[in-house]
Amino acid sequence: MALIEVRNLTKVFPLGESIFGGGAKGKVRAVDDVSLDIAQGETLGLVGESGSGKSTLGRLVLNLIKPSSGSVRFNGQELVSAGHSEMRRLRREMQIVFQDPFGSLDPRLRVEDIVSEPLVIHEHMSRDAQRTRVAELLRAVGLDDSVLRRFPHEFSGGQRQRIGIARALALRPKFIVADEPVSALDVSVGAQIVNLLAQLQRDFGLTYLFISHSMPVVRYLATRIAVMYRGRIVEIGSTEQITERPQHAYTRSLLEATPEIAV
Numbered sequence: 001m002a003l004i005e006v007r008n009l010t011k012v013f014p015l016g017e018s019i020f021g022g023g024a025k026g027k028v029r030a031v032d033d034v035s036l037d038i039a040q041g042e043t044l045g046l047v048g049e050s051g052s053g054k055s056t057l058g059r060l061v062l063n064l065i066k067p068s069s070g071s072v073r074f075n076g077q078e079l080v081s082a083g084h085s086e087m088r089r090l091r092r093e094m095q096i097v098f099q100d101p102f103g104s105l106d107p108r109l110r111v112e113d114i115v116s117e118p119l120v121i122h123e124h125m126s127r128d129a130q131r132t133r134v135a136e137l138l139r140a141v142g143l144d145d146s147v148l149r150r151f152p153h154e155f156s157g158g159q160r161q162r163i164g165i166a167r168a169l170a171l172r173p174k175f176i177v178a179d180e181p182v183s184a185l186d187v188s189v190g191a192q193i194v195n196l197l198a199q200l201q202r203d204f205g206l207t208y209l210f211i212s213h214s215m216p217v218v219r220y221l222a223t224r225i226a227v228m229y230r231g232r233i234v235e236i237g238s239t240e241q242i243t244e245r246p247q248h249a250y251t252r253s254l255l256e257a258t259p260e261i262a263v
């Protein structure tokens, strides 16, 4: 059984109301009948142009938004119909890392409180045990204790992303959706974060859904790649298959659009 099983997942959004009171103007099928599996310990890369539905699919898989139809199973358990307390338990095992670490870190909190917040909410831990855990997490992402009392604005983008990753790891999740985690960073800094994610996967046995519009980044990290176009998965296969023998014209255009980078 795969860790994540997505079946016939569809999300339809209304396309804004008419100012003349004519009701909804139409609908967009942001995710359209998507089925895929993600095996324990693998990285599924999800690529596609802007607006193709990648983030919507990522949020559906985490049950952060409800689908119009279809099913998502995590470890065999259906999420779409899961109740509040069930989801609260499952939330700990699934986390998200965002593109913009600044937007996702509370600017008023110190690093110590940002990283320990999930522990405060979900775990009954002594203050000492919390401190120890936060220090461990920061070490795991390549930061030391000197950052504890500082605020997000005191850091560079790459360091902020490390803080966001430490926070995402706090509850020892099994599965992480990384939604364009390096797109806002310089290439060399992005490469360091990609390497960090690969290292953490080895250390903690993580499973990733890694969303990116950059084929070279996805190619480096992913076990398999899914190509999304207008809400649909038009091609899915091993990284080698997709990058060396793409079947779909759209996949070929994505490969041509992106120059090689050194990771």
Ligand SMILES: Nc1ncnc2c1ncn2[C@@H]1O[C@H](COP(=O)(O)OP(=O)(O)OP(=O)(O)O)[C@@H](O)[C@H]1O
Binding pocket: 013, 014, 028, 029, 030, 048, 049, 050, 051, 052, 053, 054, 055, 056, 057, 213
């Ligand atoms: N909350 C929403 N309400 C209405 N439409 C939405 C909403 N979220 C997404 N959409 C629409 O769904 C489609 C897919 O958007 P989505 O953000 O999933 O694409 P994406 O592939 O992540 O794009 P990008 O690469 O720019 O991040 C787009 O047409 C978008 O406008």
Ligand SMILES: [Mg+2]
Binding pocket: 054, 055, 056, 179
């Ligand atoms: Mg997106």
